[in-house]
Amino acid sequence: MVSRLGKEIEISPVELASQLAKTAKINLASGSPDPKMIPVKEIQNAYSEVLDELKEKSLFYPGAGGQKELVEEIEKDYLPLLNLDKSQEDITIVTSGAQHAMELLGKYFLENDVIAVENPTFIETFNALKLRSSVVLPVDIDNQGINTKELEEILKIVKIKLLYVIPNCHNPAGVNLEESRRKELVELAEKYNFYILEDDPYRPIAGCVPKPIKSFDKFDRVIYIGSFSKILAPGLRIGFIVGNKKIVEKVSLLEQLDFSTSTINQYVVARLLKNGIIKSRMQGLYEYYSRKMKILKDSLYDKGLREFNDPKCGFFLLLDLKKDSWKVFQNAISRGLSFVPASPFFLRGGETMARLSITMANEEEIKEGVNILKESVDHTI
Amino acid sequence: MVSRLGKEIEISPVELASQLAKTAKINLASGSPDPKMIPVKEIQNAYSEVLDELKEKSLFYPGAGGQKELVEEIEKDYLPLLNLDKSQEDITIVTSGAQHAMELLGKYFLENDVIAVENPTFIETFNALKLRSSVVLPVDIDNQGINTKELEEILKIVKIKLLYVIPNCHNPAGVNLEESRRKELVELAEKYNFYILEDDPYRPIAGCVPKPIKSFDKFDRVIYIGSFSKILAPGLRIGFIVGNKKIVEKVSLLEQLDFSTSTINQYVVARLLKNGIIKSRMQGLYEYYSRKMKILKDSLYDKGLREFNDPKCGFFLLLDLKKDSWKVFQNAISRGLSFVPASPFFLRGGETMARLSITMANEEEIKEGVNILKESVDHTI
DSSP states (O other): OOOHHHHHOOOOHHHHHHHHHTTSSEEOOOOSOOGGGSOHHHHHHHHHHHHHHHGGGGGSOOOTTOOHHHHHHIIIIIHHHTTOOOOTTEEEEEESHHHHHHHHHHHHHOSSEEEEEEESOOHHHHHHHHTTEEEEEEEEEETTEEOHHHHHHHHHHOOOSEEEEOOSSOTTTOOOOOHHHHHHHHHHHHHHTOEEEEEOTTGGGSOSOOOOGGGGOSSSOEEEEEESTTTTOGGGOOEEEEEEHHHHHHHHHHGGGTOOSOHHHHHHHHHHHHTTHHHHHHHHHHHHHHHHHHHHHHHHHHTTOOOBOOOOSSSEEEEEOSSOHHHHHHHHHHTTEEOEEOGGGOSSOOTTEEEEEOSSSOHHHHHHHHHHHHHHHHTOO | OOOHHHHHOOOOHHHHHHHHHTTSSEEOOOOSOOGGGSOHHHHHHHHHHHHHHHGGGGGSOOOTTOOHHHHHHIIIIIHHHTTOOOOTTEEEEEESHHHHHHHHHHHHHOSSEEEEEEESOOHHHHHHHHTTEEEEEEEEEETTEEOHHHHHHHHHHOOOSEEEEOOSSOTTTOOOOOHHHHHHHHHHHHHTTOEEEEEOTTGGGSOSOOOOGGGGOSSSOEEEEEESTTTTOGGGOOEEEEEEHHHHHHHHHHGGGTOOSOHHHHHHHHHHHHTTHHHHHHHHHHHHHHHHHHHHHHHHHHTTOOOBOOOOSSSEEEEEOSSOHHHHHHHHHHTTEEOEEOGGGOSSOOTTEEEEEOSSSOHHHHHHHHHHHHHHHHTOO
């Protein structure tokens, strides 16, 4: 009766855990930035200034592809901060956040195709690809990111159209993709004729990480997805795509179908780029989140919960509870702690994994949360 | 190589005409509201107040389905103003404007299905349906709106899944759908088992018009799409859907795929509903646009351009130029006037039709524009 998308869409497990998390005292579930780190005053000033200066012009319909002023600011001021080397053939378009960018790219590329993703991967963005694919091939992650050897073994057997990769502060795995593997991915994409979607929302708060995969892209194989959700605020819904003109221009036409990107919010972000607010926050946010992550790691270690990767940046730590994580979750919720059971992030395995986030809890709460987690694990059969 | 959507998407003729319109002195092409009527100061205050009161909460990720506060305001304060009788089974969700709502509904319902639309219809919203349909059946419009007799003749022969209707201040035809036909449509939908998408962005500025089709819907056949783009400003990108819970709840899950609706903009609109700004503008805007429309009609009549429908409200008048409208358009552009050649709005016919808009031009410019139009028609072979 309805489309495949209409039939197969389900409430995201992250959304579900977030809803349950609302009742919990301590929240290690959220994927949102730390509310204390949202620059409310600066954003308020930017709205006020934009409306003073541009008046009704800031409230017209948005154009497909984004407001020229923001596109220019991104290319001039932001891409260099992200270490992104844009080629002459590349263009930038604005989207309503990175999730919307993924939806546009899924819509553009896919119609029951074969794709590959990291195992685990971020279920919410990935959904926009999965629901339009016939087969999704999982490629394991280790401490250096996606296993390129395993990927090539797959590529020798199966033709894929897209590879989806989160190169920095991986959600949920916390790892960064090593530089040599970034170069390898580009070579593989050319050799086996597929495109790479590089989803990089954490880069502005990632500290010192290798250049984007896109920067090594000699073959126009990489499409880069950026976001202002972590460095500013998710509620603005502003992100962007950088990639080869032939592809990205077509993707921008698909924006005509939803015209969802607020015009005024684009001007607000352009202003915060121009006046240096965004640049000035990058290092501080990296350090802030690193401190919180260290507290989480130390607390887990103290409690004997030691089966985790070592996150270098970002919001998430992936912990092996060695017990069914949904059962532990039930126990934890009853004790006032929420986290995200991570099996939905995995295409294979992951039943005992938990995604722990450091954003909503303060330092004391992180410690207390780990105590509850330990109890919950111990009380799970 | 890419999806059907990726292959078939093209730059919208309205967008194209708008781009050409930028060089023209007089703009009778635009679909945007009159810039002078955008309440910049009130919107600026609303941003400031929302950020003062809610602070970072107004900048979190949006939830699929929309912020509770806005949904409640729409149901309590706005739907009554729109004369929309919501049934117990109906729910409301927020979207990033009406265009986004159409994209979500197209995504939910369609996969190479058969649909019917008014002839002419609004090409931009319609595109989200067309690119997912196998067959689109045009049903002619007269001065009372869609011809329900013609529709039933079609329904006797072909099964359709959806009918797309713009009931008030039709874009581009300018007409309002008569009340008895509204009731008929609901009966036909039930009898022939299809759904009606009622796209009603102009209602808040439409003056006295019959109740929405949705209000006559005893069978859960109508999905209503509303917008704040005409009554406030298009750049906020806030609209909504009202319809049966079983359908609309699923549609709201599809919002997880793009998460494109700005959180803060939702709070801004909620505030402008709550403080009465929206209600206070409705009658004034209707009268303002009616005055401008009268000037357009009188000017056309004076110049002997008399082959048009009689728009009761909204922004558009559909004029038969009796000559190829693209050729007249070329002539007009060279003389400093832009309008939209209307053939792309038609599934059959329309080659000599022009869509004239009253929003961007002031009264003098409307008169001058009609002079140029007359010259352009006379100089077209």
